[in-house]
Amino acid sequence: MQFQRKIFLQDVSRILASDYATDIEHADTRELYNAVSKAVMAEAFAQRDAHPEGKRCGYFSAEFLMGRAIFNNLMNLGILEEAGQALASVGRALGEFEEVEDAALGNGGLGRLAACYLESAATMNIPLDGYGIRYRYGLFRQTFVDGYQHEEGDDWLSWGDPWSVRVERDAVEVKFADITVRAVPYDMPIFGYKNGVANTLRLWSSEPVQAFDFEAFNDMCGDRKAEENFDATKICDVLYPNDNTMAGKMLRLRQQYFMVSASLQDIVRKHKAAGKGLKELDKSYCFQLNDTHPVLAIPELLRLLRLEGMTFEEAFGVCRKIFNFTNHTIMAEALEKWDGLAIADLLPDVYEQIACCQQRLEQEGLDPAKYFIVRDNIVHMANLAIYVSAKVNGVAEIHTNILKTDTFRDWYALYPEKFVNITNGITPRRWLLLNNPALAALIDEKIGTGWHTDLKQISAIKPYIADMVPAFRAIKGENKKKLAAYIKEHEGVDIPANFIFDVQVKRLHEYKRQMLNALSILYFYYGIKDGTIKDFPPTAFIFGAKAAPGYYMAKAIIKFINEVAKLVNSDEEVAPYMRVVFVQNYNVSYAEKIVCAADVSEQISMAGMEASGTSNMKFMLNGTVTLGTLDGANVEICEEAGAENNYIFGATVDEVATIKRYYWPAEIIEQTPALKRALETLTDGTFSDETGSLAKLYESLTAGHAPDRYLVLLDFIDYVRVKEELLRDYGSEEFWKKCLINMSAAGKFSSDRSVKDYAELIWNL
């Protein structure tokens, strides 16, 4: 984008005057943020290249974890520096916008993946548009009170939404059995990196069909209309804060239908308005269903096409060509199942299409024990998606293999050609250029800038690795100082910047095993205190994670780690060796600061549980070694960078399968006194916990029918061994080379590669 300082400052001043009755000198940060964003939006819109005609793909997702837009947008438009200088020339600073709330319309990896894919598609000039929900409140803001998680509403819109445009003319009505609501789209441009492309993220907002009806409201006896007005806005009120679990709530069902119905009605209407026949809809569009959350799109499109006069078989044929499904997890508690009666009550016409699909499946004469969509009145959303979709994909090699051989093995036997793997990726613009500009500049200096949009080229850095070590160390050191200052300010904990930064940041889940990390810290702590561990390399253990508000064990683990932190950080004897901090409100902006400053990337899920992971890729790209299990994309990270350049431990997927059959952790605990000691802090009064949650945590690891579901205790010894090895390697020339080898081998994990794979193998764009 062309940038002219004078015009830019005039535009900003004009918007400040018209919208806020103020000027650049007096505007507060929020006002200035909105004016700068709107000025850039208008100019970018004027300068954008025309959309090419042709087939487009719709990425349907209940979550888009976009993070902060302004820095990314200025960078992709190529005006980050100029805009910064322009503001500086009038006594303001871009850095002020560090305060702007993230757009956190997602929980974790799945939502962040959607955001990376939109950015990469725009950059690769692939016609991909996102479709989702404009939640009034995003993922909750997290604080800790006495070590316990507290949640507050995330009022992200209080900062304004200057990057979106409300498109009144595209509003549609969405009908439920009880109410009809109006869906109004807000379009957010997704700018490609310095290429003039702008795709769209279209987020739907729910509103009452009619303006507020005072007459009905005043009529206290029969105010049905007033009730309607209340319900309509509620649909988009809040993002469900569950990651990798499913909540069978009617409001959630409404959200899912609202989003797909509005999107498809809009698309069908536009297709018809362009004078094209609906039997050719798949020539103009294809859709990617991001997990099962948008799978109601299938019966909804069937319904819409049949309303237009198609037979079921004709409509089914279109759906079979147009839909594709991404599976993100094999965990039973996350695979969506809905009560058929609930769907039939709320969406009778939609349920009818689901029933038709089930009937069609039955007529194929397959084994009904293996192949069903509705069984015992329960609708299995993944089965519906697999039956109808053209392609089904997993998100890392190991995950796709598990889908084929285990989770969906019967479907794979029936439709082997449907199943493909597309390993996840991350955008190198946000996750290196933007979050680590000094490292990006160092790479540019050695190999030029081609890697910005072709990450495979980063391997050209290999011959320079030995020479780069001092500069790399200096950059990492600066990033660590900045993070330490930020943590000091926001968490009140002192982290010496010369400590090793050992980081585990991701959603809090038992399968991700933050508990394993925490127990190892206690093991080191007591080892240092009783002298069995000598010369422990000074290490700061840094955690960040939100727990779903209803997930009791996850919240107990947060409390535990906060108690461990308190114990360690207040002990002067271990102060030269250790610090522990759990940062509050981990989100995309915090991730950007942490990822560039980490020395160790903890990716320690039980093998088979983490479908891919993407934070593992962010760390790798920033030159961080992985301490991890052979799970998800860790496997491919080792293939690309060499297992010898990472720190791998623990049971493999095959071992987990056999061990689980006869696993009994009591023996392990008895044979490992240091582990026993660490575990007993949960019950022996070391930590205060009036809620009793730590005792429950102890129980879940040691007692009941299936203790220690995620093999924390089984993997403990190997984990501690490899972790200590890593910490002792730290600082050697060899260690720094490992970091840079990982960075140089991260090419595969660009989301540019992922979206090109989708375009080629699935979307046929």
Ligand SMILES: *Cc1c(COP(=O)(O)O)cnc(C)c1O
């Ligand atoms: C990348 C990212 C995630 C995903 O982390 P995993 O370790 O892959 O689960 C979650 N939350 C945020 C804020 C992220 O940036």
